[in-house]
Amino acid sequence: MHMLTGIRAIVQKDLAAEFRTRELLSSMLVFAVLTIIVFVFAFDPTKAVIRQVFPGMVWVCFIFAAVLGLNRSFVSEKTNDCITGLILCPVDRSVIYFGKLTANFIYVTIVEIVTLPLFAVLFNYKIPLQAVPALVLVIFLGTLGFTAVGTFLAALSSNARSSEVLLPVILFPVTVPVVLGAVQATAAILSGALTAEWVSWVKILGAFDAVFLVVPFVLFEYVLDM
């Protein structure tokens, strides 16, 4: 119970600061939309090929926008050494991790909610209505896995000299299963394939999420120790 109070406090603090300046969300959104525009120019939206590469484009856009947000999430705690203030708080270290993770997850989800319809409109891609629940599940699991590892590694890289460059390089190789799973599952769902075809991808996503939500319980204190 105490854990939840702490997590909620951190999330509300982050969101309150973010909605005052909207620095992070606005740049994530603009970046995501720009990515769509680039894709429109790169792949002719009238061609049939679009049907095949659509899931890939969507996830590339989500993930790049997510990295942009993740990069800031701990760097912003460095102003006035707020991170030490967090370390001083009488809560389990995982509370800090899950608080930051939840805030990042919310940012990325907002970006996804805005950009996915835009994708569908600009590429004239009809998302079948009965596919929506499965799609939501996959996007949820994929985003969770990516931000889970991302938050952890962002905390790690925020201590480095050039953290903005370091984070993507260390984050992408580790999250290969998430990217692969999310794109493949999305493709299977959108093409109306049999449930069995995307369920195994959901399993892999679930396994990844489970592992990387448990690992921080053990390892996050080593990242925070000053």
Place this chain on the structure above:
Amino acid sequence: MIRAVGLTKTIGRKEILRGIDIDIPSGQFVTVFGPNGAGKSTLLKTLALISRPTKGEIFIDSMDTRKNTDSLRQKIGVISHNTFLYENLTARENLEFYGRMYRVKDLKNRIFDVVSQVGLDFSINDPVRTFSRGMQQRLAIARAILHDPAVLYLDEPYTGLDPHAIQILNDVLSQLNLQKRTVFLITHNFEEGIMMSDRVLFVVRGKIVYDGGRDALEKNDLRSLYLDKVKGAA
């Protein structure tokens, strides 16, 4: 209140703390002096449970800090030259956040109390980034005492403070002294440092080289004693 045994901290190959034993009874006001890079801040960080010692044990309230770390943090307040404040949040939001993290009871009234104690009643709804350095530091003081800690650690709190803020800080400290709170102060400022102090420590090159009661010292003696000890140990 605070007891440390054989405290050692090595960072990489550098030995920052080299076997520190210390026992601070409840309610004592301890002032620590020492040259730059002597390990004072590291000592404070380990005693405040911000970083872990490489070797040695720390007890707060006779409890082993390795076991009850999270609940023992409840008893600790820290004021450093960094304010730990979020610039985009208002003073009230900052205090609300920390108050919730420390699970402060009756938070609204408590915030009102500490804010008036540091004289920021009228700016409570302004974002911290509009505050002057002195005001930010005052808010940092309010933040540190918000959960009424049994031990207050201060790391060079006087640097960059205007006389008004120094006055407020000293008021807060003397009030804590009256309430029998333990205070652990690191400073270069002999005048301010010794005013309320019960006990003086000199730390040089990761070791305590002098540990004496306040009554044995006059202000001027302190300075020459300090220079003596620092030269002798270096």
Place this chain on the structure above:
Amino acid sequence: MEYLFAAYMIIWVLIFGYVLTLGKREKQLQEDIFVLKKYLSNNDKKS
């Protein structure tokens, strides 16, 4: 057959290259340490 040759060439070039860099690093460090030690012992004698 050329492929076999190429593959083993690359394996050996990489391994030997690595061993050589290790040797080079070792030598460089040895020299540096030697110079520093000499410098330090000279300083000690003077003071």
Place this chain on the structure above:
Amino acid sequence: MKEPVNTPSLTDRVLGWGTFLAVTVALYLVFMWVPNEKIQGPVSKIIYFHIASAWLAFFAFFVVMVCSIIYLKTKDLKWDIISYASAEIGVLFTTIVLVTGPIWGRASWNAWWTWDHRLTTTLILWFIYIAYLMIRSSFNEEEKKARFSAVFGIIGFIDVPIVWMSIRWWRTIHPNIVSSGGFAMDPSMVQTLLVSLGAFTLLYFYLLRKGILIQKMRSEFELLKQELGTGR
């Protein structure tokens, strides 16, 4: 004062010569003794050192993880030094796997690169440990470098089975044009492979000891520099 000549310890010398001997024997077996695989011909001989490299790389990364855990528990830089030396060797041999794999593939399937699950996983593995080395180079303070790379060394290794699983599943639903191919193993081939594995394991320990020695010298060097810096 004479400049010290590098005199390796007895263990090092025995290990060095042992490695040399073992590798020579392995080479002899590969080129002179073992028969060619029936279908693929002489190119099949690549496989022995290819597999041995893969084994060595994987073993090296396993050592990285184990030493990372011990480092985080003990905070003794000795373990960090082993992790670093081992990671470097691991990356080197992963590179060998990544180069020899395509050569073999080109010869037997006429395609340089296939997104075969083994090759793809190895590629990701390579990137993970390149990232590990990059983390090491982005921190100046010894302690942070050791701590953060240890954390990543553990995470990276935990990730490997999941990467393997997902890529294998990916390949099964998008079947390869070229099947990874059967490889009828003759007993003599198995024996050759085992000797190669043994030889490379020795080679690993030889390189590891060398790497550790160099890191220790570097530590000594930094210590001396510090002594100079403190103005003695």
